[in-house]
Amino acid sequence: MPPETTAQGPVLRLSGITKRFGQLTANDGISLSLARGEVVALLGENGAGKTTLMNILFGHYTADAGTVEVMGQTLPPGQPGAALNAGVGMVHQHFTLADNLTVLDNVLLGTRPLLSLSPGRGAARRKLAQLAQDFGLAVDPDARIAALSVGERQRVEILKALFRDARILILDEPTAVLTPQEADALFDTLRRMLAQGLSVIFISHKLHEVMAISSRVLVLRHGKLVGETATDATDRHQLATMMVGAEITAPAPAEARPGETLLKLDNVSTARQGNRPGLQDVALDLRAGQILGLAGVSGNGQGALADLLSGLESPTQGTLTLADKRPDAWSPRTAVALGIGRIPEDRHKTGTIADFTLTENTVLENYATTARGGWMNWRAARTATDAIIDKYDVRCPGPDTRIRLLSGGNMQKLILGRVLEAAPRIILANQPVRGLDIGAVTYVQEQLIAARDAGAAVLLISEDLDEILTLSDSIRVISEGRLSPEFPRGTKTPTELGQWMAGQGFDHAA
Amino acid sequence: MRLEPIAAPSHARTLVPPAIAIAATIAVAGLLAALAGANPLQTFGLIVKGAFGSKFAALETLNRATPLVFTGLAVAVAFRARLWNIGAEAQLYAGALMTVLIGTQLGLPGPLAIPLMALGAVMAGALVLLGPVLLKTRLGVDEVVTTLLLNFVMALFISYLLEGPLKDPMGMGWPKSPSLPRDARLPRIVDGLRLHWGFGLALICAAGVWLIQTRTTLGYEIRAVGANPQAARFAGIPVTRVLVKTALLSGGLAALAGFSEVAGLKGNLTTDLSASFGYTGIVVAMLALLHPMGVVISALFVAGIFVGADSMSRAAQVPTYIADLLLACALLFMVLAILLTRFRVVRG
Numbered sequence: 001m002p003p004e005t006t007a008q009g010p011v012l013r014l015s016g017i018t019k020r021f022g023q024l025t026a027n028d029g030i031s032l033s034l035a036r037g038e039v040v041a042l043l044g045e046n047g048a049g050k051t052t053l054m055n056i057l058f059g060h061y062t063a064d065a066g067t068v069e070v071m072g073q074t075l076p077p078g079q080p081g082a083a084l085n086a087g088v089g090m091v092h093q094h095f096t097l098a099d100n101l102t103v104l105d106n107v108l109l110g111t112r113p114l115l116s117l118s119p120g121r122g123a124a125r126r127k128l129a130q131l132a133q134d135f136g137l138a139v140d141p142d143a144r145i146a147a148l149s150v151g152e153r154q155r156v157e158i159l160k161a162l163f164r165d166a167r168i169l170i171l172d173e174p175t176a177v178l179t180p181q182e183a184d185a186l187f188d189t190l191r192r193m194l195a196q197g198l199s200v201i202f203i204s205h206k207l208h209e210v211m212a213i214s215s216r217v218l219v220l221r222h223g224k225l226v227g228e229t230a231t232d233a234t235d236r237h238q239l240a241t242m243m244v245g246a247e248i249t250a251p252a253p254a255e256a257r258p259g260e261t262l263l264k265l266d267n268v269s270t271a272r273q274g275n276r277p278g279l280q281d282v283a284l285d286l287r288a289g290q291i292l293g294l295a296g297v298s299g300n301g302q303g304a305l306a307d308l309l310s311g312l313e314s315p316t317q318g319t320l321t322l323a324d325k326r327p328d329a330w331s332p333r334t335a336v337a338l339g340i341g342r343i344p345e346d347r348h349k350t351g352t353i354a355d356f357t358l359t360e361n362t363v364l365e366n367y368a369t370t371a372r373g374g375w376m377n378w379r380a381a382r383t384a385t386d387a388i389i390d391k392y393d394v395r396c397p398g399p400d401t402r403i404r405l406l407s408g409g410n411m412q413k414l415i416l417g418r419v420l421e422a423a424p425r426i427i428l429a430n431q432p433v434r435g436l437d438i439g440a441v442t443y444v445q446e447q448l449i450a451a452r453d454a455g456a457a458v459l460l461i462s463e464d465l466d467e468i469l470t471l472s473d474s475i476r477v478i479s480e481g482r483l484s485p486e487f488p489r490g491t492k493t494p495t496e497l498g499q500w501m502a503g504q505g506f507d508h509a510a
Numbered sequence: 511m512r513l514e515p516i517a518a519p520s521h522a523r524t525l526v527p528p529a530i531a532i533a534a535t536i537a538v539a540g541l542l543a544a545l546a547g548a549n550p551l552q553t554f555g556l557i558v559k560g561a562f563g564s565k566f567a568a569l570e571t572l573n574r575a576t577p578l579v580f581t582g583l584a585v586a587v588a589f590r591a592r593l594w595n596i597g598a599e600a601q602l603y604a605g606a607l608m609t610v611l612i613g614t615q616l617g618l619p620g621p622l623a624i625p626l627m628a629l630g631a632v633m634a635g636a637l638v639l640l641g642p643v644l645l646k647t648r649l650g651v652d653e654v655v656t657t658l659l660l661n662f663v664m665a666l667f668i669s670y671l672l673e674g675p676l677k678d679p680m681g682m683g684w685p686k687s688p689s690l691p692r693d694a695r696l697p698r699i700v701d702g703l704r705l706h707w708g709f710g711l712a713l714i715c716a717a718g719v720w721l722i723q724t725r726t727t728l729g730y731e732i733r734a735v736g737a738n739p740q741a742a743r744f745a746g747i748p749v750t751r752v753l754v755k756t757a758l759l760s761g762g763l764a765a766l767a768g769f770s771e772v773a774g775l776k777g778n779l780t781t782d783l784s785a786s787f788g789y790t791g792i793v794v795a796m797l798a799l800l801h802p803m804g805v806v807i808s809a810l811f812v813a814g815i816f817v818g819a820d821s822m823s824r825a826a827q828v829p830t831y832i833a834d835l836l837l838a839c840a841l842l843f844m845v846l847a848i849l850l851t852r853f854r855v856v857r858g
Contacts, residue, residue: 021514022514022515022516022854022856310744311746312743312744331746331748332743332744332745332746333746333748335746336746342744344744349738349740349741350740350741350744351741351744352738352741353734353737353738353741353742354737354738355737355738356733356734356737360730360734364734364741364742364745364747365745365746367727367730368727368746371727374726374727374728375725375726375727376725376726376727376729376730378725404515
């Protein structure tokens with residue numbers, strides 16, 4: 001494409017964007033400019049205001065103050081169509097594709113009038129093929145979305161934006177669902193786009209990716225722009241410090257001393273549920289004093305394994321053995337009674353009851369054991385809650401506060417207290433630090449390590465490979481409901497694990 | 511426009527919207543009274559006087575409130591667990607039917623008959639709600655539909671019984687059941703005053719439900735299942751069993767309304783035993799925000815409006831429909847007001 005004359009100034013300029021939600025200032029006077037052929041990384045923890053800022057750019061929210069300019073033109077606020085027409089494309093973290101349509105139909109969706117006699121599919125097909133070739137985004141235009149892998153779906157999302165002649169592409173946490181190899185392929189595509197004069201905003205909280213792809217970094221913290229620097233002039237440590245606002249030290253667990261096997265799965269399969277694969281002929285040993293990390297791309301059977309160990313689901317085949325015994329009736333209550341502590345994936349929907357007080361949430365799992373003849377023992381519940389608030393540093397107005405008023409980190413500390421105070425022999429930690437700020441992350445991880453050192457068997461499920469590599473004494477990879485062999489700490493590189501995450505190696509192992 | 515939750519509502523926040531709701535209810539109802547050609551102030555005066563103005567009026571209001579407390583509690587208990595029991599009307603008639611059957615067919619002495627009638631009524635009402643809740647938990651059938659439709663099934667069944675096997679031979683052709691013997695009726699609370707022990711039982715039930723909800727594991731389970739079934743299940747609360755228990759409790763409470771109307775007031779079963787008490791129970795429970803003690807107050811309020819409107823209509827020639835309108839306005843405005851105590855409306 002010929003260079004445009006408007007390329008002198010920035011292609012995108014946000015000036016003084018401010019957005020408040022009630023008491024919370026999600027964006028506080030943020031300004032950002034993006035030049036042609038540039039990747040700007042937007043770095044910040046969950047809740048720092050990245051997504052809000054992009055929603056304002058797209059007209060989903062109306063800013064309380066500030067303006068958005070694309071190619072020198074000010075966009076009218078609150079009109080999602082305006083940004084699209086001006087050439088801004090966005091690839092959301094959660095894809096917005098119609099599963100039952102083909103790739104071509106998804107790309108065309110919304111670009112044609114509803115009732116058109118000449119859909120122009122032939123021309124569209126040629127344009128799509130050209131784009132796919134130019135940017136290295138190979139995908140079959142006639143494949144149904146439902147049949148595509150996550151990485152392929154992301155390519156379709158990018159093609160969708162390019163098909164609409166986007167000159168600015170916003171990627172929101174694009175690598176969260178990718179294996180390391182797929183992430184590398186994505187970066188190749190991005191480099192080709194830059195060479196063609198497109199510009200990219202890359203939203204992430206993964207520092208090594210930001211260092212690898214961006215030319216400038218903007219750091220957000222609590223809704224404020226706290227730093228802007230050329231990527232060459234900084235390093236990961238400095239960015240992390242900027243992002244958190246304090247020095248951080250990653251936990252470094254000491255050598256594990258694995259003991260006896262506390263939980264054993266033999267040839268276990270579970271039922272498939274909708275899009276979620278079940279487990280397939282899985283064998284698993286959880287040993288005392290060891291953290292076993294379960295790596296894998298989201299939606300490959302982690303949920304099935306977590307539900308099985310939580311007691312929500314029973315095996316359709318195979319056996320589950322706990323401390324040499326096979327429980328006859330498998331239910332959440334049995335799981336808790338037999339010493340499994342469970343930190344659920346979704347603390348808002350599964351872990352707590354939003355309209356219950358802290359006290360009521362604390363006793364969710366053990367109210368029946370402290371009750372006397374059907375009467376609640378509120379005094380014991382209150383004492384236990386006070387102890388957890390104190391010991392786990394739960395910041396709250398008091399034990400009678402409804403838990404919905406707490407931050408995610410404090411909610412997770414209460415759940416952690418509830419789990420650990422029951423002195424479980426086995427701990428199932430499903431995404432225990434997702435969405436937490438770094439202070440809380442470190443705290444939760446240290447508590448898990450401490451529980452391991454005290455002799456608990458920990459199963460850590462995470463989609464964040466870095467987290468798995470840092471904490472796990474041993475790693476297994478899950479792919480389409482199958483488990484890889486066990487890899488002790490340090491025996492596999494991220495790239496090798498990535499191959500397992502992509503499903504390679506299972507056939508030889510089986 | 512969207513709603514934004516308020517973390518810690520101020521006192522003004524919690525008091526002003528309900529006050530405005532009351533004012534708006536009065537304003538709308540006053541306007542309607544004026545449309546009907548009456549003086550609004552006088553109309554309201556007559557309603558209040560008719561409901562609470564004399565000993566007779568107040569006792570009438572208490573009598574009218576009695577079945578509403580039972581059905582209101584039945585709905586409040588079920589709704590707390592997000593079990594949408596719209597069938598209190600059917601459960602009421604099931605209770606009334608069992609009361610009549612035990613009271614007239616077994617020939618037991620009063621002191622034995624009355625507790626047995628109450629127990630039988632509770633079991634019958636519980637049984638009527640058991641079907642829909644099992645269909646819900648086993649097959650996922652919507653209980654709103656099943657409980658609602660059972661109201662009509664039950665109404666027709668009662669009608670059949672009263673025209674057929676249960677028809678009073680001494681009833682001169684009227685479709686009504688034989689009457690309970692004297693000693694199988696609920697005694698009056700104070701001799702000479704027209705208020706029976708059904709009202710006392712209603713108050714005891716309200717206190718009992720409040721105790722269950724706040725102090726027992728069952729109450730805790732019911733609230734947990736209602737507030738977040740997914741978290742309740744994860745924590746190990748047997749969700750299905752709790753729903754079944756809730757249904758038994760709710761159906762039993764609604765059936766006590768039937769028991770109390772038959773044994774305390776009417777003495778026999780007719781097809782017009784309930785003036786839609788089962789449906790009005792939903793209004794009572796919603797106005798009380800599902801709080802069991804609030805149900806008593808809200809039942810008195812609703813009963814007062816009905817009784818007062820009856821008396822007002824005789825004096826001021828305003829149709830009694832104004833009672834229904836008053837209630838409808840009160841409910842709509844109050845629900846909106848309660849929403850506004852917890853959320854603020856923001857633009858954008």
